[in-house]
Amino acid sequence: MDKKFKEIALTNSDTIVHMWLDEIDSLKEQNYTATVSDELFESTNREFVNVIFTSIKGEGSTKTLEDFSEKLINLGWPLSYITDGLQVFRRVTVEFILGQSEQVDSDYISNVLKSVDRWVEPIIRQLVNEYSGSWEHIVSLQRVALQELSAPLIPVMDGITVMPLIGTIDTERAKLIMENLLEGAIKHNSDVVLIDITGVPVVDTMVAHHIIQAAEAVRLIGSTCILVGIRPEIAQTIVNLGIDLGKFPTKSSLKKGFQKALEMTNRKIEDIETKDEEIETILNSLTGE
Incomplete structure (x- = not known):
């Protein structure tokens, strides 16, 4: 059938x-x-x-x-x-x-x-x-x-690396951040590591604790951690929570953090136009013009 x-x-x-x-x-x-x-x-x-x-x-x-x-x-x-x-x-x-x-x-x-x-x-x-x-x-x-993609470590110059963080940081991701920071700092021979939290929407006690732990771990392997991207509302939250971030440098933007990293590695940004003017002055003095 x-x-x-x-x-x-x-x-x-x-x-x-x-x-x-x-x-x-x-x-x-x-x-x-x-x-x-x-x-x-x-x-x-x-x-x-x-x-x-x-x-x-x-x-x-x-x-x-x-x-x-x-x-x-x-x-x-x-x-x-x-x-x-x-x-x-x-x-x-x-x-x-x-x-x-x-x-x-x-x-x-x-x-x-x-x-x-x-x-x-x-x-x-x-x-x-x-x-x-x-x-x-x-x-x-x-x-x-x-x-x-959640915790990339990007080398930008010899001795300087950046870790941009975007989105919420939970315990599992914090562990990944720690691992990538330590492995990357050693791999790239980093003297300074910038952790950019511009894209982190909320920094509470747990997030701050994870960041402090990561920065301390980086310090123990001979590198310095700079926390950048601290917006006014995040700064106020950190102060209200009584979180101590005094053990490592902090900057409001990645640009300022990078300038600080250059200073710490005995480098600085030179104005090319100014240098050209100085060279022209030297050449003129040598030629008698």
């Missing part, structure tokens, strides 16, 4: 596809894909129904399901698109098969439902598993990328 129902579905696949597309299209304006272009929506739906029929025929592969699931994730479509689509396919297929028989009793209906469920449920499991696996893989890669 199951073979007979499957033969009906496959023989009339074009009709079932059109029924399925009409049902899915009616959902577009009220769900997660309402903002998707009509062209992309139609092409993805056709690919989806092709994946379904390929799996029913037994010609599909895990790679096919994996590629389709990954495509949905890259498009930003939720898992419910898969489950809704398969439920719609189940309904229209059952309705079509029942409509092909002149005599329909409860046993016949039950057999049709069971048969279609046997085709659809494995596809649901496989697609959901592939979708979940691809999503977890992408999230894992994004987490690694964010960690790499």
Whole structure:
């Protein structure tokens, strides 16, 4: 009986596809894909129904399901698109098969439902598993990328490096900041490390504690830490909290911090125009002009 129902579905696949597309299209304006272009929506739906029929025929592969699931994730479509689509396919297929028989009793209906469920449920499991696996893989890669970007240490001159911090600092990120500071200061042979907190929205007791710990750790390996980017509201917060930042230099901006770093490494910024004038004066004196 199951073979007979499957033969009906496959023989009339074009009709079932059109029924399925009409049902899915009616959902577009009220769900997660309402903002998707009509062209992309139609092409993805056709690919989806092709994946379904390929799996029913037994010609599909895990790679096919994996590629389709990954495509949905890259498009930003939720898992419910898969489950809704398969439920719609189940309904229209059952309705079509029942409509092909002149005599329909409860046993016949039950057999049709069971048969279609046997085709659809494995596809649901496989697609959901592939979708979940691809999503977890992408999230894992994004987490690694964010960690790499969350506490970068940038060498700007011999002996001077900068760590720009943006966003909230929690315990896990503070640990990463500490590790990157120590490893980077040693790797770049840094005499001065500037921690720029211009992009840190809130500096509370915990954040200040983490920064102080990082600065102290840098000091222990022979480098000096300068905290820059202290905005007026952050300065007021630090004072109100009674946080002592007196153990290392602080500056209101990265520019001032960099100038301080140059002084600490016995360097300074020279005005090129002034130097040119001095050279011209010396040359004139030598030529008697």
